[in-house]
Amino acid sequence: MFENILLGFETALTAENLMWCFVGVLMGTVIGVLPGLGSTTGVAILLPLTLGLEPVTALIMLAGIYYGAQYGGTITSVLISTPGEASTVVTTIDGYQMARRGRAGAALSISAIGSFVAAIISLALLIALAPPFAEFALSFGPPEMLAVMVLGLATIVSFAGDDKVLGATMAVLGLLIAMVGVDTGSGVARFTFGSVDLLSGIPFVEVMIGLFAVGEVLHQIREGAAAPIRARFRDLMISRSDLSRSVAPILRGSLLGFLFGCLPGAGSTLASFMAYGIEKRVSRRKSEFGSGAIEGVAAPESANNAAANANFVPTLTLGVPGGATTAVLLGAFTIYGIQPGPLLFDQQPALVWGLLASFFIGNLILLVLNLPLAPVFAQLLRVPYGYMYPLILLTSVVGAYSISNNLFSVWVVFLFGLVGYAMKRLNFPMAPLVLGLVLGPLFEKALVQTSAIGDGNLLILFTRPLCLSVLVVAALLLLGPSVIATLRPGRRPAAADREPATTRKVDQ
Amino acid sequence: MNSAAESTREPIGQAVVFGLLAALGATVLVSSFGYGILRDGDRVGPGLLPMVVGLLLLLLSGWQLVTRLRGSTRGPVAAAPVGPETDVLGRTQARRIRQLRMVVVALPITILLVPVLGFLPAFGICVLFICAVVERRRPVQALLVTAVAVAVVYGIFGVFLDVPLPAGVVGDLFGS
Numbered sequence: 001m002f003e004n005i006l007l008g009f010e011t012a013l014t015a016e017n018l019m020w021c022f023v024g025v026l027m028g029t030v031i032g033v034l035p036g037l038g039s040t041t042g043v044a045i046l047l048p049l050t051l052g053l054e055p056v057t058a059l060i061m062l063a064g065i066y067y068g069a070q071y072g073g074t075i076t077s078v079l080i081s082t083p084g085e086a087s088t089v090v091t092t093i094d095g096y097q098m099a100r101r102g103r104a105g106a107a108l109s110i111s112a113i114g115s116f117v118a119a120i121i122s123l124a125l126l127i128a129l130a131p132p133f134a135e136f137a138l139s140f141g142p143p144e145m146l147a148v149m150v151l152g153l154a155t156i157v158s159f160a161g162d163d164k165v166l167g168a169t170m171a172v173l174g175l176l177i178a179m180v181g182v183d184t185g186s187g188v189a190r191f192t193f194g195s196v197d198l199l200s201g202i203p204f205v206e207v208m209i210g211l212f213a214v215g216e217v218l219h220q221i222r223e224g225a226a227a228p229i230r231a232r233f234r235d236l237m238i239s240r241s242d243l244s245r246s247v248a249p250i251l252r253g254s255l256l257g258f259l260f261g262c263l264p265g266a267g268s269t270l271a272s273f274m275a276y277g278i279e280k281r282v283s284r285r286k287s288e289f290g291s292g293a294i295e296g297v298a299a300p301e302s303a304n305n306a307a308a309n310a311n312f313v314p315t316l317t318l319g320v321p322g323g324a325t326t327a328v329l330l331g332a333f334t335i336y337g338i339q340p341g342p343l344l345f346d347q348q349p350a351l352v353w354g355l356l357a358s359f360f361i362g363n364l365i366l367l368v369l370n371l372p373l374a375p376v377f378a379q380l381l382r383v384p385y386g387y388m389y390p391l392i393l394l395t396s397v398v399g400a401y402s403i404s405n406n407l408f409s410v411w412v413v414f415l416f417g418l419v420g421y422a423m424k425r426l427n428f429p430m431a432p433l434v435l436g437l438v439l440g441p442l443f444e445k446a447l448v449q450t451s452a453i454g455d456g457n458l459l460i461l462f463t464r465p466l467c468l469s470v471l472v473v474a475a476l477l478l479l480g481p482s483v484i485a486t487l488r489p490g491r492r493p494a495a496a497d498r499e500p501a502t503t504r505k506v507d508q
Numbered sequence: 509m510n511s512a513a514e515s516t517r518e519p520i521g522q523a524v525v526f527g528l529l530a531a532l533g534a535t536v537l538v539s540s541f542g543y544g545i546l547r548d549g550d551r552v553g554p555g556l557l558p559m560v561v562g563l564l565l566l567l568l569s570g571w572q573l574v575t576r577l578r579g580s581t582r583g584p585v586a587a588a589p590v591g592p593e594t595d596v597l598g599r600t601q602a603r604r605i606r607q608l609r610m611v612v613v614a615l616p617i618t619i620l621l622v623p624v625l626g627f628l629p630a631f632g633i634c635v636l637f638i639c640a641v642v643e644r645r646r647p648v649q650a651l652l653v654t655a656v657a658v659a660v661v662y663g664i665f666g667v668f669l670d671v672p673l674p675a676g677v678v679g680d681l682f683g684s
Contacts, residue, residue, distance in 0.1 A: 052669060169529065169568040176536060176561050183554040188543050190554060191536075221608045224595025384597070386643040390635040391657045393615070397631060398661050402671040407622060414615050426522050448552045456550030 004353045005127065011056060011354025012361055020057050021358050024064020025365045031065060032072020032088075039069035039308075040325045040434075041212035044205055045395055047332050048402040055336035056351045060358040062332055066325050067119065067308050067362060070268070071370055074111045074301060078104055087268040087304035090276045094289065094296030101292050109238040110246050110294055111301040112370040118254035118302035119363035122309040125258050127356055130345070134317040137342035142449035143461050145318070147470035149443050152264035152320050154474035156432045164478070167432045174436020175443065177202055184441070185448045197408040204331045204437060206400045206412040211430060213396040214413055215420020217389045222425075246298035249279050253302030260303070261310025264320040268307035269431075275303030309359060316340055316352060319442065324431050327438040335403075519576055526573035533565030610642045626676030628666070632658045 011017065031042035042065045050058035073088040078095035091111070098107040140148070157167040180191045181201030192198040253275040260271035279299035280289045289296050311322025319340040321327035333340050338348065345352050400409040423430055447458075454460035461467050536558055543555030594600050599607075618634040625633070635657050639650035665671040 048671075049664065049669065165568055165572060169565065169572065172561055172564045172568060173529065175557070176532075176565060179558055179561065183543075185552075186544075186547070186554040188554040190543055190558060191539070218608060218611065221611060222604055224597070224599055224601075224604050386597075386639075386645070387653055390638045390653065391660070393611075393638075394631055394635055394657050394661050397619075398627070398665050398671070398673070401627065401673070402665055402669060405672055407619065407674070410619050410622075414619060417615075418612070422521075422525070426525060428525075444557050447557065451552035456546070456552075458552075 001127075001131070004131075004349060005357065007350055008353030008355075008357030011350045012060065012357035016054075017057050017060050017354065017358065018361065020053065020061040021064050021362050022365055024061035025068040025362045026369065028065035028068020028070075029072040029075075029366070029369065032069035033075050038073065038212065038216075038325075039066045040208060040328055041216065042066075042069050043325055043328045043332070044208040045213055045399045047205055047328070047335070048399045050332070051335070051402075055333075055338055056354045058336060059329070059332065059351070059355050060362075062329055063355060063358065064362045066329070067305065067359070068366060070305055070308050071112065071115055071366055074115075075108060078107045078111070078297075087272050087307070088301070089269065090272045090300045091297055093276070094291075094293050097290070097292035098294065098297065103292065106238045106242050106294065107297050109371060110242060110298050112367055113238075113243075114246065114250040114253065114298045114302040115305040116363055116367040117250050118257060118306040119309060119359065119366075121251075121254040122258045122261070122306035123356065123359050123363075126309055126313060126359075130313050130317055130356075133313060134342045134345045137317050140318070140342065140466075141464075142446045142453060143464055143467045144470065145320075146443065146446040146450050147461065147467045147474070148264060148314075148318055148320055149439050149446065151470050151474040151477075152314075152435060152439060153432070154478045155263050156435050158477040158481070164482075167429055170429055171432035171436040174433040174438075175440045176436075177207070177433075178437050178440020179444070184445065197406070201441075203404065203409055203412055205328065205335075205403055206409045207416045207437065208328050208331075208434070209396050209400050210413040210416025210418075211420035211423070211434070213392060214417025215424060217392055217396075218417060218421035219424040220385060220389065222421075242294050245294055249275075249283075249295040249299035250302045252278065252282075253299035254306045257303030257306030258310040261307030261322055262313045264314040264318065264322060268304040268311065268323060271307035272300035272304040275299040305363075312356075316344055317342055321435065321438055324434045327434050330438060519579075523573055523576045526569045526576065529569035530566050530573055533562050533567075533569055536562030537566055538562075607642050611638060614638065614642075622674055622676060624677050626679040627673040628658055628662055629676070629678070 012021065027046065028039065028042060032039065043062050046065060047062065050061055053061070070087060074091055074095065077088040077091040078099050095107045095111070098104065153171050157164055157171055178201070180198055182189050182192075182199050189199055256275050256278065257268065257271040260274060261268060276296060276299055279295050280286060283289065283293070283295050285293055285295070307322075308325075311326045314320045314322050315326040315330060317340075319330065321330045330340060338344070338351070397410050397413055400413040401407065403409060420430070422428075423433075450461065451458055461471065540555040540558035540562055543558065544553040545555045545559055547553040595604070614634055614637055618630050621630040621633075624630075632654055636650055636654040639645045639653045640647060643650075645653070662673075666673055
């Protein structure tokens with residue numbers, strides 16, 4: 001273990017990797033600040049930029065964008081009540097209220113500190129748990145992998161908000177989109193309508209750029225601009241009382257975030273909502289929640305950062321993404337010719353441990369950058385969106401084109417931009433669609449292999465104990481809440497504990 | 509457009525989308541049989557997953573279509589909140605919708621123009637159009653934004669990453 005950590009730091013601390021880690025974190029923060037650009041969009045748009053880099057360097061930069069954007073998103077949540085990231089939606093509740101009371105600096109500072117502490121705790125857990133988990137995952141055959149993917153889909157559907165049927169519909173739609181193209185098992189072309197471009201399927205990264213970048217730009221044009229609140233340097237001072245009030249929420253948020261982040265498909269948004277809900281329940285200052293309680297910022301911000309790191313547990317060890325952004329990162333792994341999964345730790349130790357070590361370094365850079373520079377980043381909000389979105393559109397289409405040097409990619413971006421816009425307007429959750437899209441090919445491959453192992457009998461899924469256990473957990477996640485609600489009809493969850501309807505429009 | 513009209517349109521929009529998805533599910537379900545559901549030895553064939561997915565899409569979308577048409581309170585999807593009538597820049601909803609439509613129309617026209625004008629010239633014109641016409645910037649500002657955007661993208665993708673951006677018929681003429 002110690003040798004591996006040393007190898008990781010040796011890899012991450014090279015001048016080139018350090019520089020790209022810094023670039024990633026900085027760009028991530030800026031991307032998180034810009035309305036309409038989240039970590040998923042940022043990673044998708046900037047992925048083509050990394051094609052000329054070494055895989056480990058590229059992944060270090062992309063991961064830097066991921067967790068940098070988590071913090072950048074907080075800045076807009078606090079200053080203009082507009083989450084730059086889905087995982088910072090819940091921060092708007094108390095963060096914006098703190099800003100309105102002239103305490104924007106304290107909110108931003110506690111976010112930076114909480115995120116840093118959470119990152120360190122979750123990374124220690126990630127380093128300790130991921131290798132044994134990968135070892136354990138080596139015993140997974142196709143049926144177990146199939147069951148894990150069912151669990152991933154069940155998790156994301158069960159947390160898709162009030163409407164699980166809608167979440168399931170989106171996941172199924174994602175699976176359907178993934179089926180377009182030549183079936184790898186049989187060589188049969190499906191739903192290609194004679195198009196040569198469709199033979200290799202609908203390109204995943206282009207779909208992501210369309211859904212998240214173009215879709216969000218169109219949505220923002222429709223929504224109009226909001227008025228920001230300025231954060232001055234002197235406002236950043238945080239009091240001792242603020243810190244002491246935040247210690248326990250940060251620790252609780254970190255642990256909760258890590259647990260939820262480990263679930264394939266759960267994502268960091270869910271973790272932040274759960275952390276806020278729990279904090280509100282256990283806090284001695286319940287009445288302050290919703291009107292500017294610092295605990296309401298510290299807990300979800302710690303949780304979303306811990307979950308972002310924990311998302312790498314299923315991504316690296318099973319090859320099943322933890323959330324939407326890790327789904328895009330999974331696509332990046334594939335582009336670089338790397339297959340995430342249990343063998344990755346043995347086959348690519350420098351890459352895996354270098355990536356994990358870069359998280360430590362990146363989070364340190366984030367803290368150093370964000371404590372003093374948050375007001376500077378916040379100035380980006382003063383640039384009118386009308387100036388920014390033409391550049392976002394241009395970067396999106398050129399980035400998409402550069403992946404395969406094909407104009408078809410640009411059409412995919414445009415069409416899925418319209419789909420993304422429609423989904424935002426109609427408040428349809430995007431995360432289930434993304435997960436379905438990513439898992440589609442893996443799901444079908446595991447299904448075909450399972451069928452071959454069972455000589456055509458898929459019931460072998462229920463004869464393998466591990467497989468059966470995972471499927472039971474998936475069924476409980478999907479059906480448990482409904483069964484409990486049916487058995488106890490008089491008891492309904494408190495309105496405040498439910499995910500606000502308006503937040504469902506943002507992706508996990 | 510007022511918000512009352514807007515709020516009436518959202519459930520209709522949802523119903524239309526679910527209707528389309530149900531039709532898509534039915535089409536996928538029917539066409540899946542053409543791919544072969546099972547292979548030799550009753551193993552999973554290329555049509556099995558499309559069949560299951562098509563069926564699920566049909567059932568799930570059909571269910572939601574029915575609940576919305578009935579106006580049932582079960583399984584409602586709250587429409588995204590409509591933005592403020594006038595934003596901080598003083599733009600009304602009607603104007604923002606007009607802007608959105610212009611951008612949505614401009615993008616496919618631009619993509620169609622790429623083989624003729626070349627990638628960067630076509631999208632450069634698109635950015636100029638958005639700045640000058642959609643956003644109503646002053647001509648100098650619009651030109652400046654366009655020049656900076658095209659230069660940045662050309663520098664990163666064209667020079668740094670060496671992406672062969674299409675020159676188009678016009679570019680080829682000038683090149684030769």
